Amino acid sequence: MPGTRRRAGAMAPYIAAIDAKLTALGYTPGTRLGLLKIVGDVGRWLETERLTVADFDESAVASFRAARAREGFTQKLFGRCFTLMFEVLREDGVLAPPPTAVVSPLEALLADYRQWLVHDKDLAAMTVLRYENLARRFLQIGQPAGEVLDTTMLSGAEISAFILAESGRVSLGSARGRVAEMRSLLRYLYLTDRTRWNLAGCVPSVAGWRDAHLPVSLSxxxxxxxxxxxxxxxxxxxxxxxxxxxxxxxxxxxxxxxxxxxxxxxxxxxxxxxxxxxxxxxxxxxxxxxxxxxxxxxxxxxxxxxxxxxxxxxxxxxxxxxxxxxxxxxxxxxxxxxxxxxxxxxxxxxxxxxxxxxxxxxxxxxxxxxxxxxxxxxxxxxxxxxxxxxxxxxxxxxxx
Incomplete structure (x- = not known):
């Protein structure tokens, strides 16, 4: 295990467990040494501030960074290091689980839609991201931040207007993608009883000759x-x-x-x-x-x-x-x-x-x-x- 020349202060009992996690994740000895120095810095800062390890959670990171800056340290602080520290401390029962964040209606619906795309449709991560981004833009039209439009009152006119606006700013191929993304969202809304009818058929197709181009091929x-x-x-x-x-x-x-x-x-x-x-x-x-x-x-x-x-x-x-x-x-x-x-x-x-x-x-x-x-x-x-x-x-x- 890489050692540190200076004592790790209050974090000393957890150095071995953190180093084991770093090793399992494939970090090189040099990188591990640098990250463990940060752990030691945190331990010494806790002692200086007369704090215990149980006081060091996500809310304390900003204070630690500010203290380092005042002392003139320029060492890069790795967010991954703090994440590992919190994992070890929670596994050891030192820290309580992080508080559950308040999820807005929009984020709750998008999370459910994301699960449907992944588990029911088995789509790739980048495809899921594109579908989710369009859903986000559509579902928050005219709504305050975090709120969702009333999908039970959706009409074909609203859907057509949104697709026309989306298609007007992208290429023909991307516009066809928007149509597929919108139809997917509307099918999901219907299957989860968020609309009265399956409105996927209301999404207008994008005009253009099918397969009008020659496929580009490498020799x-x-x-x-x-x-x-x-x-x-x-x-x-x-x-x-x-x-x-x-x-x-x-x-x-x-x-x-x-x-x-x-x-x-x-x-x-x-x-x-x-x-x-x-x-x-x-x-x-x-x-x-x-x-x-x-x-x-x-x-x-x-x-x-x-x-x-x-x-x-x-x-x-x-x-x-x-x-x-x-x-x-x-x-x-x-x-x-x-x-x-x-x-x-x-x-x-x-x-x-x-x-x-x-x-x-x-x-x-x-x-x-x-x-x-x-x-x-x-x-x-x-x-x-x-x-x-x-x-x-x-x-x-x-x-x-």
């Missing part, structure tokens, strides 16, 4: 360059290469990579269980190079962790990676491979395009990508320009 060479750009001599590089290969070879989504657990890999059968949308589970073959990259990461790069998720953050506190970190991995690889516009979903498009070029039927491509609707897969037919030229008819009136 096979660009994909391989991005994979090869990961530095296999570092733990981060090993992790990133395994992530890139799962995206490129299996067309996984970011959230599916983040959700992957150690128990999902059947090494003997060479198969992978993919945890997809809406609690869907799909069994997929594990390509050799992706499997080898996973083995390399698990044996040489993955930090020790009690978490069952495969991919763990490199920095403390060590925890499973979020879905948006998968996107960051792809963006960094894209910059290294001189493909600045590449995104994680582009690897999924690249896989579909490559399969199409090998004359694999769209139905099979849809099964690999785990599309629920073949119409979603059909957009890739548009990238086969040579085949389209062969079936294209002359424009009416055009001479041969």
């Amino acid at each position: 096979a060479g660009q994909v391989e360059a991005m994979v090869d750009s990961c530095d296999r001599s570092t733990s981060t590089g090993r992790r990133d290469r395994a992530i890139m290969l799962l995206l490129a070879r299996l067309g996984l989504r970011c959230i599916e990579v983040a959700r992957l657990r150690l128990d999902d890999v059947d090494w003997r059968a060479g198969e992978l269980t993919v945890r997809g949308k809406a609690r869907r589970r799909d069994l997929m073959p594990l390509p050799v190079d992706a499997g080898e990259a996973l083995v390399d990461y698990l044996h040489e790069g993955r930090p020790a962790s009690s978490h069952r998720e495969v991919f763990i953050t490199e920095r403390a506190p060590r925890k499973p990676i979020p879905a948006d970190l998968v996107g960051d991995v792809v963006r960094r690889a894209a910059r290294r491979a001189n493909c600045p516009d590449a995104k994680a979903h582009g690897l999924r498009h690249a896989l579909a395009t490559e399969m199409l070029a090998k004359d694999i039927p769209l139905l099979d491509i849809g099964q690999v990508l785990r599309h629920r609707d073949l119409a979603t897969t059909a957009i890739y037919a548009k990238v086969d320009i040579d085949s389209l030229r062969g079936i294209a008819q002359d424009w009416p009136g055009q001479r041969s």
Whole structure:
């Protein structure tokens, strides 16, 4: 355990427990030493002020910071350190549980909606955040802070006006997202008896041609360059290469990579269980190079962790990676491979395009990508320009 040269004062009995928590979270010895110095500073401050450890809770942090500032200390104070101190003191029974905060009607409803999105709809964290943000904007229209509009009196006109206002300030794609978010909220309000009727059908659709654009796809060479750009001599590089290969070879989504657990890999059968949308589970073959990259990461790069998720953050506190970190991995690889516009979903498009070029039927491509609707897969037919030229008819009136 890192020691401190100065005595820890009133906090001395709790140093070992706090250090154990820091170690379990993956903090390096140097960082642990710095955080434990803060604990010691708190202990000595308590003695100077003639306070007991039981007096040091969230309300005392500001006084401690002010005292440090008056003494001219410039040491950075880590909020995480105080959080750990409070956890240890409460586990030891020194501090009482924190007072329950007063929750406004708006926050109570949003918390319930959030639980519904997570547990009933199984949406990813970033998707839940977008849905919650729209719900917050809609539910507090014309209301005092913390209050909620009377949803029992909602009308189609109010819903249409809100969607039109939202759509007027965003792109076409984002406007379509607003429609989906609003319909979700209205379904939730109906299911929880907060509206008399299911008003989801009152949300107007956004005008625009469906699938009017060609999907942007990376070439096979660009994909391989991005994979090869990961530095296999570092733990981060090993992790990133395994992530890139799962995206490129299996067309996984970011959230599916983040959700992957150690128990999902059947090494003997060479198969992978993919945890997809809406609690869907799909069994997929594990390509050799992706499997080898996973083995390399698990044996040489993955930090020790009690978490069952495969991919763990490199920095403390060590925890499973979020879905948006998968996107960051792809963006960094894209910059290294001189493909600045590449995104994680582009690897999924690249896989579909490559399969199409090998004359694999769209139905099979849809099964690999785990599309629920073949119409979603059909957009890739548009990238086969040579085949389209062969079936294209002359424009009416055009001479041969």
